């Protein structure tokens with residue numbers, strides 16, 4: 354059991370407890386209710402069903418690419434494919450039979466950090482106990498799975514650099530094309546009249562695009578187990594009706610911080626989440642930040658390795674801009690041109706750091722990745738996109754719903770920051786007394802359905 358070093362936490366169901374109740378107490382009548390509650394935990398469902406489903410899709414993808422590997426690398430490509438498939442089948446078996454978590458054996462810059470973290474997990478258990486797939490914190494095992502998938506490819510040359518989620522990410526973008534067109538059109542048309550737009554009009558435009566970026570976060574391929582989860586229609590017309598689903602809306606504070614010194618140099622950082630439609634919504638937001646002179650530089654932080662199926666890597670950014678440039682839709686290609694130029698001229702800056710693909714909570718960033726922490730300290734506002742970032746911001750603990758966001762962040766205060774996230778896991782803070790409980794009465798899945806969202810700000814540094 355992981356213990357928090359911070360006060361006022363609610364105990365989180367650990368997979369450990371759950372597994373043992375299921376195995377040992379199934380016949381005991383008094384524990385029946387408990388089993389039921391635990392059995393319904395999202396963590397358990399994720400590790401038992403969703404992660405094996407994702408891994409099965411990876412196996413299928415690598416298998417389907419056999420001919421491409423043969424074409425590209427000859428027989429060695431086939432050997433690589435076989436090695437990767439054997440690795441993934443073994444990994445799936447380890448996960449499904451609750452084998453101990455084993456050290457990472459590839460030789461990448463983060464390998465030793467992962468192995469030290471495993472030692473740390475061991476130290477939290479009793480003597481002789483081993484962390485295993487069902488006896489470890491959810492955040493850790495889920496991140497570990499993606500790192501093992503990366504290891505599986507790394508150890509399978511010559512196909513090592515192939516992104517096993519690339520196809521799903523690309524398809525997600527292509528299936529969202531109508532929504533992308535609507536958004537690019539909206540942005541560029543707004544910008545043609547920007548000089549005549551009042552302060553109130555600018556604020557409204559910003560607020561709208563911040564909401565679009567929020568709802569763009571519904572489209573992740575991890576929650577859907579790798580299945581299509583694209584945005585099929587424009588969300589611009591639905592914003593008004595979605596507004597009541599924003600449980601914490603600190604847009605006003607975000608606006609205040611950005612508009613107070615308009616025209617002076619200001620840096621906004623966006624810690625990106627998913628590629629596909631969500632990435633377009635983030636680019637649109639970054640574009641309006643510059644166009645409204647709310648920021649002079651936007652810094653993007655992406656993942657160095659394929660992660661949580663749909664998370665954005667450098668390849669996804671390049672691919673997305675290429676796609677925009679190659680269409681014959683006027684506004685899409687215009688967006689592509691402007692965004693490419695922004696990156697070239699340094700108005701948009703791309704960053705990668707391996708800390709984003711570690712299992713660590715963000716409150717350990719200052720120790721584990723001091724260079725990244727100092728980089729974020731240069732920012733006037735850091736936007737954290739998505740659910741996984743929220744879990745890491747809050748340490749993925751079962752906080753009381755009413756605990757202030759600033760308290761759940763514990764020591765993580767590099768700069769004013771804002772989480773823009775749809776709820777897809779069972780952690781939420783900063784709600785009004787009774788609000789969470791009331792939602793739970795009518796919608797048991799309110800924390801995991803993606804129907805609700807937050808724009809949650811914290812200014813303490």
Ligand SMILES: O=P(O)(O)OC[C@H]1O[C@](O)(CO)[C@@H](O)[C@@H]1O
Nearest residue numbers: 573575576739740741742777778
């Ligand atoms: O892309 P996001 O918003 O970080 O969501 C990732 C998903 O993966 C999860 O970790 C569950 O697998 C949830 O937190 C969330 O549903």
Ligand SMILES: [Mn+2]
Nearest residue numbers: 573626627661
């Ligand atoms: Mn994601």
